[in-house]
Amino acid sequence: MKALTVIPRTASSNELGDVPEPDEKEGAVLVETIAVGVCGTDMEIVRGDYGWAPPGHERLVLGHESLGRVLDAPAGSGLAKGDLVVGIVRRPDPVPCYSCAAGEWDTCRNGQYTEHGIKQLDGFMRERWRADPDAMVKVDPQLGELGVLLEPTTVVSKAWEEVERIGGRQTWQPKTALVVGAGPIGLLAALLGVERGLEVHVVDQMATGLKPDLVRALGATYHTGKLADALEGPDIVLECTGVPPLVFDAVATVGVGGVVCLTGVSPTGVELDVDAGSLARSMVLQNTAVVGSVNANARHYRAGADALARADHDWLARLVTRKVPIDRFSDAFEHGPDDVKIVIELAP
Amino acid sequence: MKALTVIPRTASSNELGDVPEPDEKEGAVLVETIAVGVCGTDMEIVRGDYGWAPPGHERLVLGHESLGRVLDAPAGSGLAKGDLVVGIVRRPDPVPCYSCAAGEWDTCRNGQYTEHGIKQLDGFMRERWRADPDAMVKVDPQLGELGVLLEPTTVVSKAWEEVERIGGRQTWQPKTALVVGAGPIGLLAALLGVERGLEVHVVDQMATGLKPDLVRALGATYHTGKLADALEGPDIVLECTGVPPLVFDAVATVGVGGVVCLTGVSPTGVELDVDAGSLARSMVLQNTAVVGSVNANARHYRAGADALARADHDWLARLVTRKVPIDRFSDAFEHGPDDVKIVIELAP
Numbered sequence: 001m002k003a004l005t006v007i008p009r010t011a012s013s014n015e016l017g018d019v020p021e022p023d024e025k026e027g028a029v030l031v032e033t034i035a036v037g038v039c040g041t042d043m044e045i046v047r048g049d050y051g052w053a054p055p056g057h058e059r060l061v062l063g064h065e066s067l068g069r070v071l072d073a074p075a076g077s078g079l080a081k082g083d084l085v086v087g088i089v090r091r092p093d094p095v096p097c098y099s100c101a102a103g104e105w106d107t108c109r110n111g112q113y114t115e116h117g118i119k120q121l122d123g124f125m126r127e128r129w130r131a132d133p134d135a136m137v138k139v140d141p142q143l144g145e146l147g148v149l150l151e152p153t154t155v156v157s158k159a160w161e162e163v164e165r166i167g168g169r170q171t172w173q174p175k176t177a178l179v180v181g182a183g184p185i186g187l188l189a190a191l192l193g194v195e196r197g198l199e200v201h202v203v204d205q206m207a208t209g210l211k212p213d214l215v216r217a218l219g220a221t222y223h224t225g226k227l228a229d230a231l232e233g234p235d236i237v238l239e240c241t242g243v244p245p246l247v248f249d250a251v252a253t254v255g256v257g258g259v260v261c262l263t264g265v266s267p268t269g270v271e272l273d274v275d276a277g278s279l280a281r282s283m284v285l286q287n288t289a290v291v292g293s294v295n296a297n298a299r300h301y302r303a304g305a306d307a308l309a310r311a312d313h314d315w316l317a318r319l320v321t322r323k324v325p326i327d328r329f330s331d332a333f334e335h336g337p338d339d340v341k342i343v344i345e346l347a348p
Numbered sequence: 349m350k351a352l353t354v355i356p357r358t359a360s361s362n363e364l365g366d367v368p369e370p371d372e373k374e375g376a377v378l379v380e381t382i383a384v385g386v387c388g389t390d391m392e393i394v395r396g397d398y399g400w401a402p403p404g405h406e407r408l409v410l411g412h413e414s415l416g417r418v419l420d421a422p423a424g425s426g427l428a429k430g431d432l433v434v435g436i437v438r439r440p441d442p443v444p445c446y447s448c449a450a451g452e453w454d455t456c457r458n459g460q461y462t463e464h465g466i467k468q469l470d471g472f473m474r475e476r477w478r479a480d481p482d483a484m485v486k487v488d489p490q491l492g493e494l495g496v497l498l499e500p501t502t503v504v505s506k507a508w509e510e511v512e513r514i515g516g517r518q519t520w521q522p523k524t525a526l527v528v529g530a531g532p533i534g535l536l537a538a539l540l541g542v543e544r545g546l547e548v549h550v551v552d553q554m555a556t557g558l559k560p561d562l563v564r565a566l567g568a569t570y571h572t573g574k575l576a577d578a579l580e581g582p583d584i585v586l587e588c589t590g591v592p593p594l595v596f597d598a599v600a601t602v603g604v605g606g607v608v609c610l611t612g613v614s615p616t617g618v619e620l621d622v623d624a625g626s627l628a629r630s631m632v633l634q635n636t637a638v639v640g641s642v643n644a645n646a647r648h649y650r651a652g653a654d655a656l657a658r659a660d661h662d663w664l665a666r667l668v669t670r671k672v673p674i675d676r677f678s679d680a681f682e683h684g685p686d687d688v689k690i691v692i693e694l695a696p
Binding site: 026080089097099104106108109110162165166169170171173212242244245247248256257262263264265266267268269270271272273275276277278280281282283284285286287288289290292293294302 | 418446447450452453454456457458459507510513517518519521580590592593594595596604610611612615616617618619621622623624625626628629630631632633634635636637638639640641642670
């Protein structure tokens with residue numbers, strides 16, 4: 001069957017090739033891939049900067065933002081032929097740490113987790129895959145192909161859970177949230193903020209176009225320019241770019257008692273001249289909390305699936321700016337200025 | 349009566365003078381001051397860098413780390429003549445924000461709080477003071493003059509509460525804590541860490557002397573040199589110096605899923621060259637949380653009083669390295685290399 005594979009840490013090694021059908025050892029449920037989203041981590045892997053092949057393999061099947069259709073599921077699994085499902089990206093180690101043992105592999109303590117399409121587990125950019133029933137989440141059939149947005153939504157449903165649990169360590173009545181970046185993660189973060197009844201502001205670079213339109217269609221406010229000019233002392237800042245100066249600005253901008261959640265994976269080696277004293281002093285005097293957030297566990301998948309089911313499906317559809325057949329996969333790795341989410345289609 | 353006062357924002361304006369007896373409007377309980385501790389904030393105020401006088405006053409009575417003896421308390425107040433009490437430093441605004449209304453003035457949202465000896469309320473370096481019963485906390489009479497250590501202990505009992513609430517946002521089984529700095533806050537932070545059954549490590553500069561001895565007497569491990577060399581990937585880092593490069597090292601050193609709590613108030617204008625990309629990236633990929641913590645509410649005073657009551661009183665006594673009569677107050681502002689806590693005595 002067809003699959004898009006790479007040799008991890010080897011630039012431009014991606015190719016559409018032929019791989020064996022998924023082994024029954026991979027899990028009890030057989031899934032046909034409908035579509036797979038492309039994100040920054042995929043770009044990093046394709047550039048040769050990241051990724052690990054499965055043990056004993058040279059190549060890794062790419063793809064972690066999945067949507068599939070169940071072809072075969074065992075009785076009692078809660079799944080039936082035709083169900084739309086999304087594979088959970090990160091899996092606990094066979095000898096799990098205490099976080100993985102508690103089902104919280106997103107905070108794996110020993111680094112021995114695996115990740116479909118990223119770390120030692122083949123991904124979803126292949127015609128069929130297998131996994132056990134507890135390694136996938138059913139999505140609302142009404143969502144159809146928009147279910148491919150679930151994995152990026154889990155990133156923000158986890159981020160929002162972190163914000164709320166940390167903010168709620170004392171009495172907390174947040175009203176405003178600033179989202180930095182209007183890419184897929186930023187826009188989905190804004191969606192979940194609006195769903196929570198918050199006043200949401202989003203900052204990005206483009207003055208006009210799809211991104212400002214999508215922000216306004218949510219009932220949120222769009223800004224360009226400096227974070228501090230967008231909103232004074234927001235209760236929450238969700239940093240969704242990973243651009244180092246913006247990360248530091250996010251911490252400096254958040255209001256008294258606020259929470260900053262970092263979701264963007266920054267490039268290393270970016271040196272900044274920082275007034276470290278003022279930043280640290282204001283964090284202490286204002287009880288600021290900053291938390292990094294990566295990945296998601298089953299709880300975040302369920303919350304993400306609920307958030308998407310509640311959302312305006314027409315708005316969600318506008319996030320998918322291009323659908324590329326797998327035979328033209330290289331087009332999917334070229335990101336235009338108005339692109340939000342690009343999806344590779346296998347069996348739409 | 350005698351009082352040590354300053355003109356806020358005027359260097360070297362501190363003087364021992366005469367002030368009126370406390371007004372009954374200040375509160376229903378009359379307290380005789382036994383002793384008052386001196387800390388970095390007092391030094392900052394004496395240098396003319398910080399502080400606000402009460403409205404309509406030129407001078408502010410200094411002192412916020414109090415210990416007193418009740419002289420007179422109303423029936424039903426839960427206090428009786430002779431009780432040892434400590435005044436709560438921060439008070440909510442008369443028109444409180446939602447945090448102050450919930451008794452959590454340590455996270456005041458509008459900045460309209462007041463603080464004895466710091467911000468718009470006279471402090472405790474005077475022979476007698478008054479406050480309402482809910483603005484003071486009784487300490488174990490067994491502690492005697494060591495009750496003066498309660499206020500700095502509340503800073504760390506709040507910090508530990510923050511660490512535990514934030515760490516506990518998911519399953520968490522911390523084993524190790526790294527404390528940066530072996531001043532009064534660092535040593536009390538180490539005490540509370542040992543009381544929690546953690547493996548505690550403390551880093552400071554002095555290779556020998558009282559501070560290493562006090563750390564070892566707790567059953568903790570003392571280190572000099574780089575944080576990363578002291579302990580690999582601690583679950584908790586409590587930063588108790590406010591020295592900007594150490595603050596950034598603390599964040600870089602904490603282990604996967606760890607919590608860093610900043611308690612030291614950094615000087616402003618300290619520019620650092622920081623590999624901001626690597627710092628932000630590792631915070632995200634490791635789910636790191638960093639929280640600034642200042643001040644304390646009544647819950648933290650009660651937790652601090654319990655922690656002191658449980659502690660070895662001989663060990664606590666060694667923290668008070670000098671007791672200075674108020675007539676020689678200026679000696680109290682000269683900090684020697686082996687000084688931990690210097691206390692000004694009024695009515696020992």
